[in-house]
Amino acid sequence: MKVLANDGISESGKIYLEKAGFEVLNTKVAQEQLANFINENAIDALLVRSATEVNKGLIDKCTSLKLIGRGGVGMDNIAVEYAKAKGVHVINTPDASSSSVAELVFAHLYGGVRYLYDANRNMPLEGDSKFKQLKKAYAQGIELRGKTLGIIGFGRIGQEVAKLALGVGMKVVFTDHHEEERLIEISFFDGQKVKFQFQNNTLEDVLRTADFISIHVPSQNDYVIGASEFEQMKDGVGIINASRGGTLDEVALVSALGSGKVGFAGLDVFESEPNPEIRVLMHPNISLTPHIGASTKEAQDRIGLELATQITTLLN
Numbered sequence: 215m216k217v218l219a220n221d222g223i224s225e226s227g228k229i230y231l232e233k234a235g236f237e238v239l240n241t242k243v244a245q246e247q248l249a250n251f252i253n254e255n256a257i258d259a260l261l262v263r264s265a266t267e268v269n270k271g272l273i274d275k276c277t278s279l280k281l282i283g284r285g286g287v288g289m290d291n292i293a294v295e296y297a298k299a300k301g302v303h304v305i306n307t308p309d310a311s312s313s314s315v316a317e318l319v320f321a322h323l324y325g326g327v328r329y330l331y332d333a334n335r336n337m338p339l340e341g342d343s344k345f346k347q348l349k350k351a352y353a354q355g356i357e358l359r360g361k362t363l364g365i366i367g368f369g370r371i372g373q374e375v376a377k378l379a380l381g382v383g384m385k386v387v388f389t390d391h392h393e394e395e396r397l398i399e400i401s402f403f404d405g406q407k408v409k410f411q412f413q414n415n416t417l418e419d420v421l422r423t424a425d426f427i428s429i430h431v432p433s434q435n436d437y438v439i440g441a442s443e444f445e446q447m448k449d450g451v452g453i454i455n456a457s458r459g460g461t462l463d464e465v466a467l468v469s470a471l472g473s474g475k476v477g478f479a480g481l482d483v484f485e486s487e488p489n490p491e492i493r494v495l496m497h498p499n500i501s502l503t504p505h506i507g508a509s510t511k512e513a514q515d516r517i518g519l520e521l522a523t524q525i526t527t528l529l530n
Contacts, residue, residue, distance in 0.1 A: 215529055216255060220248065221263035221285065227518020234526040249275040259525055261285060264505070268292040273300055281529060285517045286311060286508055287371070288458065290433040305524045308370055310516035311508030316374035319428050319454050320382075322480025322501045326452045328355040331478065331501035359383035364424025366417065366438060367431035367457065368393045375428055380410060388412060389420045421446040428454045434461050441466040450477040456507045459483040464494055471499050482507050 216237045219228070228238045236259075243251045249272055252260065259281040262268060268282050270293045282297055284306040294304050325331050329352040336348060363379045365372045368390040376386045377400050388396075398410045420427070421443055431438055439453070440463040447453075453476055455462045464485050470476040480501040484490040487505060494500060508517070 215258040215280075217259040217261060217525065218243070218252065218255070218257045219261040220266045221261070223261055223285070223521065224514045224518030226515050227522040230519060230522035231525060234522075234530060236525070236529075248272060252276040252278065258529065259283060261521060262291065264288075264291060266291065268297070270296050273297050273302065281305065281525060283521045283525065285514075285521060288432050290458070303528050305521065305528070307517045307520040310520050311510075311513040312370045312374040314510040314513035315371045315430075315456050315507035316378050317510075318482060318503065318507050319375050319456050319480070320378050322454050322456070322482070322503070323358060323426060323428075323452065325501050326454075326478040326480055327358060328352070329478075331480075332498055335498075358426075361385070361425040362387060362423055364388070364420040364427045366390075366420065366427065366429045368396060368412075368414075369430060371457075372428075372430040373398055375430065376410075376412070386410075386412065387415050387420050387423060389415050389417045417443075418446060422448070424448070424451065426452040426454070429457045429461055431457050431461055433458045437461060437463040437466075439463060439466075441469070444470040444475055447475060449475055451475070452478050452480075454480040454482075456480075456482040459485045459487045464491060468493060468497060471497060 216239060217231055218239045218241065220243055222240065223238065231238050239255065245267060248266070253276060256278050258278060260268065260279055261283040263285045268291065273279065273293060273296060279302055281303040282292055284292055287306060287308050289304070289306055292304060297304050333348065333352050340348060359382055362385045365375055365386065365388040368388040372388060373396065376388065376398055379386050380400060394414050396412050398412060400408050425448060427447070429438060438461045444466055467476065467479055471479065478499045478501065481494065482503045483505055484494065495502060
């Protein structure tokens with residue numbers, strides 16, 4: 215059987231599949247050529263990430279497909295129910311990248327409270343001539359310990375963010391449409407474990423009480439955070455979006471940054487991705503990464519192996 219890893223697969227996942235008798239093609243095929251390539255090569259399984267769209271038209275054209283795999287959590291780029299109705303397996307890797315995304319959230323948070331997003335821009339330009347002025351400008355940082363982190367969306371990634379926040383010494387509040395309460399267990403290097411019980415809050419309560427807010431929701435039809443939500447937040451709040459572009463109103467964000475309602479933002483995803491707006495990219499109070507939440511070596515290994523084991527189970 216043939217597997218096309220159109221958006222790539224880790225070497226460990228590739229080796230696993232090859233040992234199980236699969237032929238793995240790592241060719242990157244353009245969207246408009248994908249159906250022809252799949253049919254000409256009799257591809258049985260198509261693996262994608264966010265870059266490739268698997269819509270109804272592609273599924274109809276590619277009758278050889280038995281499985282579609284998404285290396286990651288969200289599957290907004292796949293016509294999941296349509297594929298299943300056609301008898302095609304659809305799989306993803308919901309657990310593999312959670313801790314990697316959570317760590318990126320805290321990279322943005324730590325960078326935000328110590329102005330690293332701005333210092334890293336200005337030090338190369340003026341560090342040799344305005345060292346004392348820059349030192350004074352960045353000397354008003356704050357600590358995360360003792361502050362309240364509000365988490366919007368308390369699925370796997372939201373819970374991993376909560377674990378890191380608890381380890382830092384933060385208070386955690388969350389809001390979620392599907393969770394009324396949640397027991398979080400934190401495991402330490404020596405085998406010790408600590409458990410924390412959390413209750414769901416309204417979105418309004420989270421916005422009102424949080425010093426920092428992190429968004430972890432799937433793709434939405436409308437903004438989760440817009441102008442009215444910003445108005446409910448504390449002055450100087452920090453906000454991180456490492457979930458999906460379009461969940462946060464970037465126009466309203468820029469306005470809130472300008473008024474001081476928002477102190478800083480960290481964005482890993484963007485409304486107009488892969489062509490983010492220049493006013494967002496150039497804003498001095500926004501920390502930026504190019505959708506790399508799940509892009510660590512460890513996460514990619516876990517994703518590849520998780521996909522590989524599911525494929526061998528379902529197709530062998």
